[in-house]
Every structure is written in structure tokens, then in C-alpha cells.
Amino acid sequence: IALSAERDLDRLLEKIVKEARGFTGADAGTLYLVEGESLKCVVVQNDSLKRWGRLDLPPVPLSPEYVSAYVALTGKVVNIPDVYSSRDFNFEGPRRYDALTGYRTKSMLVVPMRDHRSRTIGVLQLINALSPEGEVVPFGKEYEELVLSLASQAAVAIDNARLISDLERTLESFIEALASTIDARDPYTAGHSYRVTQYTLAMAELDGASPREMKVYEYAALLHDYGKIGVRDAVLLKPGKLDPEEYEEVMKHVVYTQEILSKIYFPEELREVPDIAGSHQEKYDGSGYPRGLKDDEIPRGARIMCVADVFDALTSERPYRPRMPIRQALSVIREGAGSHFDPEMVELFFKLPLSRVLGIMAHGRGEPPVDLGKLSEVTLGDLYEALTKGERSPEEMLGLSGGEV
Amino acid sequence: IALSAERDLDRLLEKIVKEARGFTGADAGTLYLVEGESLKCVVVQNDSLKRWGRLDLPPVPLSPEYVSAYVALTGKVVNIPDVYSSRDFNFEGPRRYDALTGYRTKSMLVVPMRDHRSRTIGVLQLINALSPEGEVVPFGKEYEELVLSLASQAAVAIDNARLISDLERTLESFIEALASTIDARDPYTAGHSYRVTQYTLAMAELDGASPREMKVYEYAALLHDYGKIGVRDAVLLKPGKLDPEEYEEVMKHVVYTQEILSKIYFPEELREVPDIAGSHQEKYDGSGYPRGLKDDEIPRGARIMCVADVFDALTSERPYRPRMPIRQALSVIREGAGSHFDPEMVELFFKLPLSRVLGIMAHGRGEPPVDLGKLSEVTLGDLYEALTKGERSPEEMLGLSGGEV
Structure with a gap:
């Protein structure tokens, strides 16, 4: 279930970015999560650059010179009509991105993702609001609250997914500890x-x-x-x-x-x-x-x-x-x-596969008796057939010591 | 943590209804969850009826004659300009509610709450969209998607909260089973x-x-x-x-x-x-x-x-x-x-409290030795004082058998 929760979370985050873009008419959107001392990009969507496929953006250091980091650190909403004419933040990153892709990053709305304890765990960044005529316009102030709300839904979803995987891990390690104690x-x-x-x-x-x-x-x-x-x-x-x-x-x-x-x-x-x-x-x-x-x-x-x-x-x-x-x-x-x-x-x-079986057999008993890499193709059935037909000795086949098979 | 998750969930659901009302200008909103064969009301908000305090609405049977049940059953969005002139559903409930409170239920937007497996687990019902002049108007069609999205956020949050409390319950019952097995x-x-x-x-x-x-x-x-x-x-x-x-x-x-x-x-x-x-x-x-x-x-x-x-x-x-x-x-x-x-x-x-201590002492040992109700005010300290000062015999004080104290 951990796996499926993770997958659901990814899908949910993609959906949240998509919705935020839909309501605001944003051409592109990025979702960052705080990880240690930087912001890690987990969702990137850009309608104009679809032909680029999945673009992985580099992590942003948690320093207030970068707009996303500033929002993560202060919890404030930042709404910029044109990043190229803004001097409030260091926009080297978007400029490099634009130079690489031929995109033109212009208007930008960046909101914090606050979880239910009001901790900012990430940032939702929307880029280039499009007018009905397809022109890039600034993000309307009336959208700020809505996007903030969507971002906080995302934060809660992430928090929950983390708690769920934490609890699953606890349960699992409990069961493992129990099993090994009983065996012992x-x-x-x-x-x-x-x-x-x-x-x-x-x-x-x-x-x-x-x-x-x-x-x-x-x-x-x-x-x-x-x-x-x-x-x-x-x-x-x-x-x-x-x-x-x-x-x-x-x-x-x-x-x-x-x-x-x-x-x-x-x-x-x-x-x-x-x-x-x-x-x-x-x-x-x-x-x-x-x-x-x-x-x-x-x-x-x-x-x-x-x-x-x-x-x-x-x-x-x-x-x-x-x-x-x-x-x-x-x-x-x-x-x-x-x-x-x-x-x-x-x-x-x-x-x-015999290699897998021998690997499991060796658990708690030191090193596996043979180089398992060599055996990756051989199944237990292959081994058994060779043994019963007696065409090749198993030692010859596997290089095992006689006692092992 | 179960408790806090529950509380957070309640707060989150209240917030989601509030936001949906904010974006659509709805005067009132109700959130129902599917429970067995009916819809249970978990959030009721009504700005005009604040003086009524918390209003608990009765459960709605899961029958398609009621609009909320219809939406829960079909997963469709229903947008009604005036419920009093609608013949599509049985509106006895709102009419009774109006008769009781003097309210006038008019426009209504009802959307399903779909979780990440696309199961409808509840319904969000918004009532009386207000124009800037404060008049009741129909809900704009352009809001349907937004409200649907908020409702599905709520559904996911509920799903997660349930999974979290499920996992906590599993962990807890594991620990309990373990403790009682070791004691046994x-x-x-x-x-x-x-x-x-x-x-x-x-x-x-x-x-x-x-x-x-x-x-x-x-x-x-x-x-x-x-x-x-x-x-x-x-x-x-x-x-x-x-x-x-x-x-x-x-x-x-x-x-x-x-x-x-x-x-x-x-x-x-x-x-x-x-x-x-x-x-x-x-x-x-x-x-x-x-x-x-x-x-x-x-x-x-x-x-x-x-x-x-x-x-x-x-x-x-x-x-x-x-x-x-x-x-x-x-x-x-x-x-x-x-x-x-x-x-x-x-x-x-x-x-x-002595009553609580005696109750715990009796666990796994049959009935508590005295009528615990009578002891609710007495603490262990009171008992000890009485015993050491010797002013009253404990038997006299508590009606206990001598061997018990």
C-alpha cells in the first residue's frame, strides 16, 4: 500500500498543479518541496514546451535571493508581472532555462504550501498567465487566495502521505522485530x-x-x-x-x-x-x-x-x-x-532463479556459497533437471562444493 | 495522533466548505458523507442563520429522489436555480428546514466528493449564491469545476484520515495483542x-x-x-x-x-x-x-x-x-x-480517583469490589490519609471488605 499511496500522491500533485494552472490560465507551473537546505522540484508542467518532455529543474538553495526560496522561508505570496524587469530576486535560473529552451518566462505567481500545522513544506510556482487571446498577462490578485488554498491542500496531502508511509514502516518493522525475536x-x-x-x-x-x-x-x-x-x-x-x-x-x-x-x-x-x-x-x-x-x-x-x-x-x-x-x-x-x-x-x-534462492538461503548464515551473478539465468527447475538426468554434475554446472547441492 | 488527525480533518472539512462558499459566494454549505445506506451531515455552515448555532441535519437516505443522494449515487453535478420550483427531486427536507428557521433555500449547487479511486464518498452542497448586491442568484456554471475540485480534495483528505486511523488502530491492536500474549x-x-x-x-x-x-x-x-x-x-x-x-x-x-x-x-x-x-x-x-x-x-x-x-x-x-x-x-x-x-x-x-484505581485493579479479575460510583470524589490520597490518621476505618469510609484495603 505504501507504493500505491506514493503513486496516488504523485498523481494528486500533478492534478493540483494542473488545476491551479487551469483556474489562473497559467501556461506553466512547478511544485517544489523543501528538502534539507534546498527546494526540490517534484512537478514541472509547461504547455508551450511539451516537446521537451519531462524537464528536471535543479534544486534551489534555501536562500532568500531566489523567489521560490523566499516564499518557502517567509510564507509570503509573491506576484510578479515580469521577472525580467524585477530586481527583487535572482532570476539567473529562469533566464538560463529560457536561453536553453527558447521560452520567455514573464509573469509569475509563487505561493507557499502550508500544512495543517502552518509549516511551509513547499512552494507552488505558476508562470505566464495567458489572456483569452493567448497573450501573457500578470496574474490577477483575485487568484492569490484560490491558489494558496490549492497549495495548502497539496501540503496536507503530502503530510498525510508521509504519515501513512511512516505508520506503514512502523507496522512493518514491528512485525519484523517480532518475527526475528520469535525465531531467535x-x-x-x-x-x-x-x-x-x-x-x-x-x-x-x-x-x-x-x-x-x-x-x-x-x-x-x-x-x-x-x-x-x-x-x-x-x-x-x-x-x-x-x-x-x-x-x-x-x-x-x-x-x-x-x-x-x-x-x-x-x-x-x-x-x-x-x-x-x-x-x-x-x-x-x-x-x-x-x-x-x-x-x-x-x-x-x-x-x-x-x-x-x-x-x-x-x-x-x-x-x-x-x-x-x-x-x-x-x-x-x-x-x-x-x-x-x-x-x-x-x-x-x-x-x-537459483541465484535468488541461494541468496535467501544464505541469510543469517554468512556469505552465499557461490558467485550469484553467474547463476542469474539458472532456475531451480534447470538445476533439478540437470541433477535428475545426471547429464552434468551440479558441481560442473554451478561450480558449487558438493555438500551444497 | 489519531485524535489530532481527526481534529485536523474536521477543521480541514470546515475550511473546504468555507472556501467553496467563498469562491462561489454561497450563503450556506453542507458536507455529507456516505455512511451505510444514508448520507450523514458532517459540516453545516449558514451565514444568515448564525444565531441558530450548530444545526444538525438529519441523515438523508441513499435514494435518488433526494438531490444529495442522487449526486452521491450517480456522481453527477446538479445545479438548480430555485429548488421551490424544481420538480426533479423531493425537497421536503429543505422546506421543513426553511419552515423551522425562516430561511429561504433557493439556488443550489450539489457536487460529488470523489476520492482518488473515483469512488463517491460524499457530497458537497452549496446553497444560495449571493450577488454583490446580496441577492440570491443561480450558481454560475463556471464554478462547477472549481467546486468539484475542492470536493475531491476533501474526499482525498477523508480517505487519508481513514487510512491513517486504520493504520494506527492496526499498530495499536498489534501492540495490545503482543502485551497480552507476553503477560499470558x-x-x-x-x-x-x-x-x-x-x-x-x-x-x-x-x-x-x-x-x-x-x-x-x-x-x-x-x-x-x-x-x-x-x-x-x-x-x-x-x-x-x-x-x-x-x-x-x-x-x-x-x-x-x-x-x-x-x-x-x-x-x-x-x-x-x-x-x-x-x-x-x-x-x-x-x-x-x-x-x-x-x-x-x-x-x-x-x-x-x-x-x-x-x-x-x-x-x-x-x-x-x-x-x-x-x-x-x-x-x-x-x-x-x-x-x-x-x-x-x-x-x-x-x-x-480511588474509583478509577479500583476499576483498573479489577481488570481481568472480575467485578470491582465496591460500587465505584460512590467513590468518584475520593482520591487515593484521601484514602491514605484516612487510613494513616485512623480517624475513620476505611471500611466505614468506603464500605469495602477488610481484605480489600
Whole structure:
């Protein structure tokens, strides 16, 4: 949702400049935002210079000699009939711009963008008001208030977009901190939630998931083991194999995950998070836990995550077994297609670039074992085929050490 | 921050109606929002009827016979020179309003409020355009686009405010779920974080904390024991007294709290949360944990929370001792003023209404022990004075059972 908010904001700002130009008849308009010690140009519109395409104007230093900076610093409106005959400000910039493009910057209306706390966060600059006959005239004083109002709408919109992305970032870092803390209770699962999330997102990307779905999958994957917070150390951290009763308790973490997450308020866009997180132990053939859902009764995100979760568990060390070589883990995944896993998701998984998978596997475990750059073209499926056909040794193919694959 | 965003939104909507009226010369204006199956009036402005104060208009059913509902349903602009001679819509509402107030509703411009996804979320209705001579005239067609644009700014602002409050609610319910899950690991601490938060907020309110500070204190208090997620069951849940090494480990939860929270991204407004949460075991005289801060080196919020935390611990049962009676807990707090606690915060604590304290104490423990209504005037200080002076027995004073105080 952060992405879409950003895009909406850009569109909104373009629209606001366009409207301000429409009401005042301005040929051109620019919107600057205060960034550190300068004004950064975020919207440039110029009807006469359309053939120039997108023109990026250089940042303006926050010094009162420049008209836009003066407006940003003082919060005052400046209305200039002809900049070439004005001595109030340094107009080197517009003159250079004019020399470059053949434009003639003449009348100018510059208003501050004040947010709801009356802080000036930017400047809206309108250039060359056109009379109905198409001649450049000064901006009417009666337009100042209207443009000021549009500029303050823009300021509020920007403020909101910033707050929204701030809150999203807080929420996300909260979820990440939580996931890594839960993983860290057990040295054998350190980094697990992160890796499952990365595999899931890589698969979802190939699956054509929307930005909203990516966000939902990300949160669901980060939180899929959240319920472990309710499992006792004695069981969760037991060094040996679990007895049936203990196994039952560990499995219950899925139920806890869904129970706890269901009590959390999620915005509409994220409402599927608890259900996906709580369904990652369901199996495609209906033999899974806790509800025995099958096929597309299982949320799509959970069917993706299920492959990711098992692959990461297999390729991670456990107290009672070493880490499984990739080739063997791939066999397990392939053989589980149609029973444990949705065959479609297994296909998806085998389409992942090997380099990406190895990069994720290495998370929290030091450097990746091979030069990932060389592998960018090879998918898991390619690797698996080479391994099963035995035409080339994987070591030969990838330059990997034998233990790695 | 939710509160301030709400207030800002109200102000913004009032401002948008005012501006739309300013540009069009409208005598009155109303802003409706779609809520379920009707339009709810959120802004009413009428210059001629100022003496009526705030007029609440009844909701309009979402049926196309009413002009505002028609605009909400179709997204079309409606411009009516005189509603009394229009047969296109049911104007019973305005006629009743006019009969009641002596107003004469005549010209009307109604535009949809479209958000950035082009959904109509409300309607802006302008009434009685005034000529420079003060006569009611029809709304000029040239204003339609401008008002439409203002209305869509309003729609975007509302959308953003909703998203912001949605995200805040998500964040908050996350933190609450987390706090209650951590408390739930130990039956003796169930509800602890919630109660500490409530005591802290009650004190902060008396302390004149701003809405932003209240939010910071709320999150810090809910999260003050977050670090317990890193303490082993064997120590955290030990039934008997802890040996020095185990005690050390339990105390370390404060360090974990700060460590984990410091990795989380907080928006600027909430940036003090980790520091306050991580300082709740500091003591006023510098003998606390982990940094040995003293006096106002300890964040104000932590000095408040410290009293709340100890009071809740004392009045909660522990495996090795029963719950302490309030009178004794109050003595401990009073005696700790200047050493363990900031005397100012102890004063604050003793100013809390007894009814509120008993209400919080009862959280997660069934009904409060007395009729809280009767106690609304009595503070903890009053109680303590009565108890120490021994003039009246507390039972007599409050009708409490002996064990309770």
C-alpha cells in the first residue's frame, strides 16, 4: 500500500498543479518541496514546451535571493508581472532555462504550501498567465487566495502521505522485530520467518501478485510462526524428537497464530493476513492441520507459503538431523506436488532463479556459497533437471562444493 | 495522533466548505458523507442563520429522489436555480428546514466528493449564491469545476484520515495483542501490561500530558515488558524465589525491551517509546537498572510508569506471596518517594480517583469490589490519609471488605 499511496500522491500533485494552472490560465507551473537546505522540484508542467518532455529543474538553495526560496522561508505570496524587469530576486535560473529552451518566462505567481500545522513544506510556482487571446498577462490578485488554498491542500496531502508511509514502516518493522525475536528463541529457527517471507515473495512475484497481495503475503509469512510465542520452551526447544503429545503442542502454534492474529485489527487491505498465516500447515490433499482444508479452500497465499516453509525447514539444520542438500530438498518438494503441495505452486517454486534462492538461503548464515551473478539465468527447475538426468554434475554446472547441492 | 488527525480533518472539512462558499459566494454549505445506506451531515455552515448555532441535519437516505443522494449515487453535478420550483427531486427536507428557521433555500449547487479511486464518498452542497448586491442568484456554471475540485480534495483528505486511523488502530491492536500474549505466559502477570498502561495514562492525564505524549506513554507502557519474550520459561515461570543469577536474567528483560524496540522504526512523534519503555526500572536516586539514571535523567514517562508498575506488582498475587492490601501498597509507594520514585509522581499517583484505581485493579479479575460510583470524589490520597490518621476505618469510609484495603 505504501507504493500505491506514493503513486496516488504523485498523481494528486500533478492534478493540483494542473488545476491551479487551469483556474489562473497559467501556461506553466512547478511544485517544489523543501528538502534539507534546498527546494526540490517534484512537478514541472509547461504547455508551450511539451516537446521537451519531462524537464528536471535543479534544486534551489534555501536562500532568500531566489523567489521560490523566499516564499518557502517567509510564507509570503509573491506576484510578479515580469521577472525580467524585477530586481527583487535572482532570476539567473529562469533566464538560463529560457536561453536553453527558447521560452520567455514573464509573469509569475509563487505561493507557499502550508500544512495543517502552518509549516511551509513547499512552494507552488505558476508562470505566464495567458489572456483569452493567448497573450501573457500578470496574474490577477483575485487568484492569490484560490491558489494558496490549492497549495495548502497539496501540503496536507503530502503530510498525510508521509504519515501513512511512516505508520506503514512502523507496522512493518514491528512485525519484523517480532518475527526475528520469535525465531531467535530457538537457534535452529533463527532467520526462518525472514527466509520463508523472501521465498514466498519471490514466488508471488512470479505468480503476478498485486502490490496489495505482496504486502498481505509479506505480513502473513513474517507472522506465520507468531503462535510459537504460546508454546513452552520445554517443548519448543527440546533437543531430541518430540513425543506425540509434544508434537501436538508444537503444531498448535498454527492455531495460536490464527487466534492471536484474529484479535488484531487489520485494515481492509490486509484483512486476509490471519487466515493465510493460520493456514500454512494445511495440505493440498486435505490431510493438513488444523482444519483439513484442501485444494483451493486453502488461501492461495498459504499454498505458496507452504512450499516456502517446508523448503526452508528441510534446508535448515535441526538438532536431530543435518541440513538437507538442496537436491534432496527439491526431490521432497517435487514428490509432494498434489499431496502436500499445490502442483501449481511447486511449478512456481521450480521457476525461481537459483541465484535468488541461494541468496535467501544464505541469510543469517554468512556469505552465499557461490558467485550469484553467474547463476542469474539458472532456475531451480534447470538445476533439478540437470541433477535428475545426471547429464552434468551440479558441481560442473554451478561450480558449487558438493555438500551444497 | 489519531485524535489530532481527526481534529485536523474536521477543521480541514470546515475550511473546504468555507472556501467553496467563498469562491462561489454561497450563503450556506453542507458536507455529507456516505455512511451505510444514508448520507450523514458532517459540516453545516449558514451565514444568515448564525444565531441558530450548530444545526444538525438529519441523515438523508441513499435514494435518488433526494438531490444529495442522487449526486452521491450517480456522481453527477446538479445545479438548480430555485429548488421551490424544481420538480426533479423531493425537497421536503429543505422546506421543513426553511419552515423551522425562516430561511429561504433557493439556488443550489450539489457536487460529488470523489476520492482518488473515483469512488463517491460524499457530497458537497452549496446553497444560495449571493450577488454583490446580496441577492440570491443561480450558481454560475463556471464554478462547477472549481467546486468539484475542492470536493475531491476533501474526499482525498477523508480517505487519508481513514487510512491513517486504520493504520494506527492496526499498530495499536498489534501492540495490545503482543502485551497480552507476553503477560499470558505467566498466569501471575496476566493483565499486568494493560493495568500499568491504565494507571500510567490516568496519572499522565492529571500531569497535563498532550495527546501525543499520551500515545507515547500508552505504547511505552504496553511494551515495557516486551523484553520478557527473551527470558526463558525456567526463570520467568519459576514458582519460588529467584536466586541472584536468575534475578539478573529477569532484570535483563528491560535491556531486551530497549534493544528490540530500538530496532523498530517509530515515527518522529513516537520516537521516545523505546527509551521510556527501557527505563521503567530506573530509580529516582540513581540506584536503578540498567543505567543507574537519576532524577530527570530518567524520562518523565518512565518516572510515571515506574510508580504504576510497582503498584500493580504489589497489588497482584505472586507464587511466593499473596496480593498486598491497598493500604500497605500505598505505604510502600509513599515511603519510596525520593528514593525509588520521583516525589512529584507519587503526588500525582495519590491524586488519582480511588474509583478509577479500583476499576483498573479489577481488570481481568472480575467485578470491582465496591460500587465505584460512590467513590468518584475520593482520591487515593484521601484514602491514605484516612487510613494513616485512623480517624475513620476505611471500611466505614468506603464500605469495602477488610481484605480489600
